[in-house]
Structure formats: structure tokens, C-alpha cells
Amino acid sequence: MITIGLTGWSDHDLLVIDKSRKLEDYASHFPFVELDTSFYAIPSEKNMLSWMNKTPENFQFIPKAFQAMTQHKEWIDFFPSQEIMFQHFIAAFNPMIESGKVKSFLFQFPPFFHFTDENLVYLKNIRSWMGDLPVAIEFRHSSWFTEKNQPLTLTFLENHQFIHVTIDQPQTPGNSIPMITATTSKKLSLFRLHGRNYEGWLNSSGPNWREKRTFYDYSEAELISFVPIIRSLENTSTEVAVIFNNNSGGHAASNAKYLQKLLNLTFNQLGPQQLNLFD
Template sequence: MIKIGLTGWGDHSDLYVSTAKDRLKDYSAHFPVVELDTAFYAIPSIKNSSKWIKETPDNFQFVVKAYQEITGHLRGESHYDSMEEMFEHYRESILPFKEAGKLSMVLVQFPPWFTCVKENVEYILKVKEELKDFELAIEFRHQSWYSSKLQNGTLDFLKSHHLHHTVCDEPQVGEGSVPLIPIATSEKVLVRLHGRNTYGWKNPGNNEKWREVRYLYDYNKEELTSIQNKVEQLQKQAKEVVVLFNNNSGGHAAKNAKSFQKMLGIEFEGLAPKQLDLFEGGI
């Protein structure tokens, strides 16, 4: 099974036919899965989690991103008195998704400075223990995890601890980016497509609009065909392949995802009622 979606539902103007408050409903008429990326910046309230669950069809799925303090991205002081308290709040916020049968997995994306060393391997196991009741997908951003000496060990580690592998497509610009390794380590595999904006990946800038630079990319048909081949390889290894387009900043993600769906010949069932289809042409 292949599911296709986008990272977040708020930045895809081509999908909306309703007011801003109904964007998730509009989104769920097109795709069966979404990445809840706002959970990275702040742990969602149970009220919001419950609201999003109610707004989506019964079989809709969320890939919930791990909070930035879990992954070591947090700059500045913690909002919590202890790591234990922080993890407890995070568990409480995502439990409604699991109880509703709408939690695909938790995405634990580590930063580019999270290298393949013993202490970091041990920390992954700590995160797994803290979130033991949830399925975890691990995304690395430092090349050391996939070096010629350590790649097999990395994949064996994920497999032995029943952790989903996150396969990434991103610019290859040094240690702060990882190669596309089409290998599943469990029954599910997550594919995140970040685009191939080499300049933006290397020079995102320090202003608040850095994401608009880094993820500005439009996949062409040849590139999507190459990714299709990789996804079909993964389909033979895992029961479920979740593909998320993260090239959001220029409005290309939804169009690329629709084209990719058409290339694969997939029709998603159980979507919300669709009032119109803006994507008949594709690429």
C-alpha cells in the first residue's frame, strides 16, 4: 500500500474551496495522510488534537512530528521543568490520534549535528522507551549514519528495534544531508521529499523566512519517475509506504503529489467529499 500526502495542510492554496478554518477538511478530500509539522514547534493541546481528528475521515492518517526538544533542535530555555514532564505532555497530546486509529507514526527527525556516535544511539533508545506505545520513524540529517562503514549498522539498528526508516530525497551538499537509501527496516517506511534546491539547502539564511528558501523546488517528471522507481522498490519491502512532499514554499507540493499519484495509478478511497478537482492536468 502506498499513501501520498503533504507536510502540513495550511500552505497549499490550490486545495482550498472553503474558509481558512476548513483547510484540513479540504485537504482530506485529496489525500489520505498528512504530516502534523506544527507539533515540532509546540506540543499540540488535546483540544486541537481532538478537533483535527473530528475534521477528518475515519481512515485518515496523521504523521505527527516529534517536538523539537525531543530531537535536540530547541534553542533557548525549555518550557518544561524536566524532560520527564515534557515527554508526558507530548504523549498526552498524541494519544488521541492513536485511540482514534489515526496515528500513522511519530516522525523523530534529528538535526544535522546529530552524528552517528554511541551517545546518540543510546538517546534514540531513550526516545523509543519514552514513546514505547507509539510507532516511530527515524529521520537522520547527518551523513555519518549512512557512511560506507556505518550504513549497514544503522539500518540493522533500526530493524532490530522495530523503528521505521525515513527515506529522504534532498540536495546532496555535504555532511548536513543524507543520501536516498530505498531500504525499509520494518512493515512501514516513510519517504519525505524535501526538493533539490541545492543553493537553498546550503544557504537558507538566518531570517525567519529560511524555510521559504530551503524548500523552494518543483520536481520535474524525470525526477518523479526516478522517485517512483524507488518507491516501488520500497513497496516490495514493506506493507505500507507513506510518501510526503515537503517542497511547500513555492506551492509545488500539492501539484507534484497529484502528478506522482497519477503516475502510480493510485485512487484513494474514503476521502472527504471533494467539491472540485483542480489537478486534472498534472505534469
């Protein structure tokens, strides 16, 4: 099974009919969404229940781990211990977990999170703190996938029931990894498409660096090239979830719809669609 979703639901004007109902409009097109707001702050119960109530029963979320859980920030600035931080995060998402609306949690690590014994121990701790919840891991430093370390990394992820994230991104020095088409979970594989804005990825500074990084419109040829990659992942996982993260120029939705057409996919049990924007 192949599913397709986008990062967030607020940046896709092409899908929006009613600005007060952006999530409902989004859920009429795609079966899941990557929830990026949880990276910046652990959501309140009010927000959690609102998102759940606005989406169909089978709609799912891929929440990003809170930034201190992936060492983008110091945990001590937020919680008395790392374990309590994880407990608080899981408790916040418990309604969504119990309802089956979490496809996987996404732990996206920073470029300074290298392949080291210390970081391997931290990943083991994450598995312990997250219990048997589905957890996807995305690295941003090439040390995880050197010729020597790549088989060790993939074996480690598989042995600890982590979902490997295959990514497409520019190959910039210091903050990127190669596309490693590999499965470490028989249940789920993630394929995250960040765009190929080399300059945007190279220059991670300034107030709008995130917007510059994700400003990219995949060409028809590039989208076609993803089809055999996705099919390959489908051979070893029950589900391949493709996530478009090239948001800032408004290209993610149209790129995702075109890929859906290429793969001849129909998503069932979506929210009601008021009109077909993509005929």
C-alpha cells in the same frame, strides 16, 4: 500499499476551495498529512480534537516530534526531565493515538546529531519512552550512512522497531544524507521528498531560510524516477507513505497529484471533494 500526503495543510492553495476549511479541503484529496506544528509546540487538546473532527475516520496524521525531543532545543527549557517531556507529548496525542489516526510519529534530527555512542543511547531511550508507538527516524548528518556505519545504522533501527525514512534532498555538505532506499519496518516505510534546491539547503540562514529551502518544483522526469524507488520499498513494507515537503512555492500538491497519476493510485474514504481540480 502506497499512500501520498503533504507537509501541513495550510500552504497548498491549489487544494483550497474555502479558506476557512483548509484541512477539510485537503482531506478530500489525500489520506494523511504530516503534522509539522507539533515540532514547534505540543498541541492543545482543543486543537487535537478539532483536527480529528475535521477529517474522515480513516484519515491519519504523521506528527513531528516536539523540537526538544529531537535536540533542536534544550529540554530543560521546557520540562523538568526528558521523560516527563515525552509523557506530556504522548498524553497530548492520546486521543489521536486511541482513534488510530496516528500513522507514525516523525523524529527529524538536526545536522549536529551525529553517529555516536551517546546518540545511540538517546535513541534507545526514545524507544523506551515512546513504548510500542510507531516512530520514524530521519537523520540529517552523513555519519549515519558512511560505508562503515550504514549497515550498523539500519540494523539498529530495525532492532529497535524504528521506521527508516528514505529522503530526497540536495547533497549539500554538513546537513544532508544520501538517498538510502532501505526498509527497517515491515509495516511502514516513509519516503520524504524535500525538493532539490541546492542553494536553499546550503544557506540555512536568514529569516526565510526554511521557505527558500523547500522552494522546488519537481520535473516530470524526476517524479518518474521515484516510481521504481517507491515500488522497491513496497516490496518490503506493507505501506509506503510518500510525503512531499516542497511547500513554499506551492508545488507540493501538483507534484503529489502527478505522482499519484504515475502510480495509478486511488485513495478511498476521503472527505467529500467539491470539484476536481486536477482533470
